[in-house]
Amino acid sequence: MSMEDRIIFDIRADLSSIIDEKTKNGFQRFFKEEVKFYGVKTPDAERIAKKHFEKLRGKSKGEVFRTCEKLLQSGFHEEAIVAFAWAYSFRKQYEADDFSVFERWVERYVDNWAKCDTLCNHSVGALVERFPQCTSGLKAWTKSDNRWLRRASAVSLIIPAKKGMFLDDVFVISSNLLKDKDDLVQKGYGWLLKEASNFHQNEVFEYVMKNKADMPRTALRYAIEKLPKDLRDAVMKK
Numbered sequence: 001m002s003m004e005d006r007i008i009f010d011i012r013a014d015l016s017s018i019i020d021e022k023t024k025n026g027f028q029r030f031f032k033e034e035v036k037f038y039g040v041k042t043p044d045a046e047r048i049a050k051k052h053f054e055k056l057r058g059k060s061k062g063e064v065f066r067t068c069e070k071l072l073q074s075g076f077h078e079e080a081i082v083a084f085a086w087a088y089s090f091r092k093q094y095e096a097d098d099f100s101v102f103e104r105w106v107e108r109y110v111d112n113w114a115k116c117d118t119l120c121n122h123s124v125g126a127l128v129e130r131f132p133q134c135t136s137g138l139k140a141w142t143k144s145d146n147r148w149l150r151r152a153s154a155v156s157l158i159i160p161a162k163k164g165m166f167l168d169d170v171f172v173i174s175s176n177l178l179k180d181k182d183d184l185v186q187k188g189y190g191w192l193l194k195e196a197s198n199f200h201q202n203e204v205f206e207y208v209m210k211n212k213a214d215m216p217r218t219a220l221r222y223a224i225e226k227l228p229k230d231l232r233d234a235v236m237k238k
Contacts (some may be wrong), residue, residue, distance in 0.1 A: 004067050007052050011071070014048045015040050027077075031112050035133045037077040045078040048083035059088045065101060072109040073191050080109065084119045091126040100128055103141075103149075110148040113184050117155050124156040128166075135169045141178035148184060150177060154188040161192055164199030169208055178211060183218050190222025197226050205231050 001008070015038045026038025040048075056064055068083035087102075102124050128134045144230045153173050160166050170192055177189045196229035197204040207224050208215070212235060215223070224232045 008056055011052050018044055033112050035112050036075040040078045045081040050081040061103050080115050088122045094127045096131040099137050104151050107146050116125050116148050119154045120156040121158050125159045129160050145183050150185045151188040154192040158195050161196040167200050170196045186216045186219040190219035193223035194225050
């Protein structure tokens, strides 16, 4: 057994040993899709990720990413948490070409909103902050038939948007997704607009007022959540 396979074996043994029955019994209710999971609390899965990452000290980013992909291939939610935590640990070593790696992971292995948000809020968001040219890739995702790529196009900018960054790109992505029929995509770009309003209240208010006739109610309610009451009332006025 290779060192890589031994680590994966040990991770699975650790996860299997700390299954929480309450978590296991209640996990599926958060998702419309069928989700494959052990039933381990997220903080515990993150602790296991940290524990076993120590064994990978000295390994290159490429080597670790290959191990991440092996974990992702299982389909288990908690193994994805481990893989995405490891990937984020290399954020200071990201290169623009890593965008294609994360794109492949979304296409092949993301099958629920939690996996999408865990990977994209952190790893993809950090990559885009380092390499702003990657926003062109996010805009391309808005046109995908894959619902998770479309949601990813928005949620990847959540943390940068909280810092006031990429406002023009926030509006382009939101406009591309404006009439999307998928409620999880609607929630994704609504959430993005909400976070952008932290620094750009007036601009987001004006954007929503301009587009509210075409914006699904789900996205609209998310987008205005952090606006002052008088602005929310103005948006909701017929």
